[in-house]
Amino acid sequence: xxTQTTLTAQERELAxxxxxxxxxxxxxxxxxxxxxxxxxxxxxxxxDILEIALSVSKTYGFQLKSDDAxxxxxxxxxxxxSEHVQQHRTK
Amino acid sequence: LSAIPFLRPGDAEGxxxxxxxxxxxxxxxxxxxxxxxxxxxxxxxVVNLCADRYRFAAGLCAAxxxxxxxxxxxxxxxxxxRQLARDYPGVYAMSDAEQPDCPxxxxxxxxxxxxxxxxxxxxxxxxxxxxxxxxxxxxxGRPMPHAKRWGSLCHSTRAEAGDLGLSHSGSxxxxxxxxxxxxYGLETSVLMPLQSGFALCAARPFYPADIRGALEQMPAQRVxxxxxxxxxxxxxxxxRLPALRLIVxxxxxxxxxxxxxxxxxxxxxxMEIYGFTEAGQVAWRRTMDGPTWHTLTGLHVRVxxxxxxxxxxxxxxxxxxxxxxxxxxxxxxTLHGRNADLVNIGGKRTSLAYLxxxxxxxxxxxxxxxxxxxxTGDGAGVTRLTAFAVAPGLERQAILAALxxxxxxxxxxxxxxxxxxxxxNATGKLPREALAALARAFAPARREGPG
Numbered sequence: 001x002x003t004q005t006t007l008t009a010q011e012r013e014l015a016x017x018x019x020x021x022x023x024x025x026x027x028x029x030x031x032x033x034x035x036x037x038x039x040x041x042x043x044x045x046x047x048d049i050l051e052i053a054l055s056v057s058k059t060y061g062f063q064l065k066s067d068d069a070x071x072x073x074x075x076x077x078x079x080x081x082s083e084h085v086q087q088h089r090t091k
Numbered sequence: 092l093s094a095i096p097f098l099r100p101g102d103a104e105g106x107x108x109x110x111x112x113x114x115x116x117x118x119x120x121x122x123x124x125x126x127x128x129x130x131x132x133x134x135x136x137v138v139n140l141c142a143d144r145y146r147f148a149a150g151l152c153a154a155x156x157x158x159x160x161x162x163x164x165x166x167x168x169x170x171x172x173r174q175l176a177r178d179y180p181g182v183y184a185m186s187d188a189e190q191p192d193c194p195x196x197x198x199x200x201x202x203x204x205x206x207x208x209x210x211x212x213x214x215x216x217x218x219x220x221x222x223x224x225x226x227x228x229x230x231x232g233r234p235m236p237h238a239k240r241w242g243s244l245c246h247s248t249r250a251e252a253g254d255l256g257l258s259h260s261g262s263x264x265x266x267x268x269x270x271x272x273x274x275y276g277l278e279t280s281v282l283m284p285l286q287s288g289f290a291l292c293a294a295r296p297f298y299p300a301d302i303r304g305a306l307e308q309m310p311a312q313r314v315x316x317x318x319x320x321x322x323x324x325x326x327x328x329x330x331r332l333p334a335l336r337l338i339v340x341x342x343x344x345x346x347x348x349x350x351x352x353x354x355x356x357x358x359x360x361x362m363e364i365y366g367f368t369e370a371g372q373v374a375w376r377r378t379m380d381g382p383t384w385h386t387l388t389g390l391h392v393r394v395x396x397x398x399x400x401x402x403x404x405x406x407x408x409x410x411x412x413x414x415x416x417x418x419x420x421x422x423x424x425t426l427h428g429r430n431a432d433l434v435n436i437g438g439k440r441t442s443l444a445y446l447x448x449x450x451x452x453x454x455x456x457x458x459x460x461x462x463x464x465x466x467t468g469d470g471a472g473v474t475r476l477t478a479f480a481v482a483p484g485l486e487r488q489a490i491l492a493a494l495x496x497x498x499x500x501x502x503x504x505x506x507x508x509x510x511x512x513x514x515x516n517a518t519g520k521l522p523r524e525a526l527a528a529l530a531r532a533f534a535p536a537r538r539e540g541p542g
Binding site: 025043045046047050051053054057058063064065066090 | 296297298299300301304320321324327328330436437472473491500501504505506
């Protein structure tokens, strides 16, 4: 994990939201912002993604949708999810 | 023997399915089935991976026309499909998208040329024909097959429509958040609409906003087929939905508080379906009416020393349920709990014994155990599994990667603990309490959730 880049403040806030929503056995700083959230990275599955969607909706005031053409890219890493959140947040 | 048509004609316009705002009529369906049937390779067995529910239905009909049995494996992990290929030589996969991890030969059905010969009428199939084989995990690490006859599937799904109060309802459309590739999805989201003249919706909405969007494109009367996980997510969003006729929920016990909230918010009855892979769906209840379940019309329940048996002419033989059941009479019962070895996460089912076998099959793992912690008690929240492995010289990540090849991601352990030895007793058994103590020893400071 020594090659890990540091999280921006926004990424850290989102990482903490994910860790807390999913009760993950790690700290926000241990999440590599460039690693995939699915499978080999954080190992999340669709139940987790639904959970994250709820937390995002409550915290940032917008709903994730599947028909977003970039959906695969959005969840490809913490960094890309954070960028999507910053673009669409209403609070 | 009698033959039963693949579908019953629907309303006056003959709408078989809906994809978004588009209505798919019977002539279109017959043309689609003909071209898929013409494109399928010669084989005895097929795994239908079509994600689009309409394409799944057309593929199922095409497979029946070609006298091929559709297999419903409990997941699509590559090693599981390889095992299937050993047990069913020649099996291939039918799909409407790329399947990069699929080890089976693939037949794409999403962009086919029109068939030279169209079907003239809805095809019928013999009632005793094996249409589908579903699988349970079994305890030996090898999936156990359960064959479903076409007649039994049709009778049970027609009974379901009646028991849920949907018969003679005019124009009904069914939207589902579950895939078609397991018994609940096959029966309630595919065969019930087809056998009852309702329209099935091709989409499988995921996020709450998707579900609302899909419902908004449907005409009345809207039926939503879902699970406790999706229903909980839907209720957590403060959004209005178009009027619903009925909500159907299955795969895991639904807390009655969630059912009450759903009925109140959406002003529609919420019915739960109970079933198990060996028999398919067998009973229903309206959650708000209390704990009593009713067997589907034509089925009965009987309890003896071994457990609860469900039978009726459409099942052929009585089948033993895995749950602890108390019968009030032949048609009514209450559910008292699940067999401790069975695992249900987000509607996907397996057993701890099966998962442990998969972990033991990873080269270098000398001993292993899966453990299901007690649920946190917050209703529909999801509890994950813990696993322990004795594997000197192996990295945790390597074991997880190997396990990912073998089991569905929802069953991957969180966490996987590497240990020197398992707390086996003198007879070599692993008491649940000993595993619970070991798990506690690893988790002295569990983080608090958001509450």
